[in-house]
Amino acid sequence: MHKSKSLAGIIGPTLIVMVASELKLWNPTLYDDQIVPLIYLSGVLFFVAGLAIVHSHNIWVLHWPVVITLLGWLSMALGLLRMFFPQAYQGNFSNDISAMVVEIILISIGFFLSFKAYWPQIRQEK
Numbered sequence: 001m002h003k004s005k006s007l008a009g010i011i012g013p014t015l016i017v018m019v020a021s022e023l024k025l026w027n028p029t030l031y032d033d034q035i036v037p038l039i040y041l042s043g044v045l046f047f048v049a050g051l052a053i054v055h056s057h058n059i060w061v062l063h064w065p066v067v068i069t070l071l072g073w074l075s076m077a078l079g080l081l082r083m084f085f086p087q088a089y090q091g092n093f094s095n096d097i098s099a100m101v102v103e104i105i106l107i108s109i110g111f112f113l114s115f116k117a118y119w120p121q122i123r124q125e126k
Contacts, residue, residue: 004065005117007057011068012113019106024096036086043082050075064116067109 022030053072059065081088 001065003057004059004068007053007068008065008113009117011053011071012110012115012117015106015110016114019103019110023103024099039082039086043079043084043086045079046075046082047079050077050079064112067113071109 021027024030050072053068054076057065057068057072059069
């Protein structure tokens with residue numbers, strides 16, 4: 001559980017800050033000029049981050065730590081997609097509503113993980 005809290009304490013705030021900085025409110029032209037080498041590079045970074053998470057935290061339980069494992073596997077899959085098909089990924093999420101839904105989901109996961117990592121656990125006395 002300590003490893004899960006440590007990883008949640010890193011992944012949660014990182015998700016919040018990364019996704020919030022990509023919102024069209026702050027960076028309206030961020031994805032206008034997507035170039036293939038940068039899409040490939042971000043794919044490599046996503047893949048390595050996902051692989052590190054899965055390597056250190058491949059925990060399949062019916063409890064909140066499985067969210068970290070799922071994020072690791074999804075990050076690896078997204079990285080592979082960006083590495084092998086950067087042209088197909090270019091211009092994806094041109095629909096503002098679908099992008100906003102994904103951003104809200106990711107920020108919610110970030111807040112959930114941050115809550116699990118930093119909120120003090122209340123122990124019940126018997």
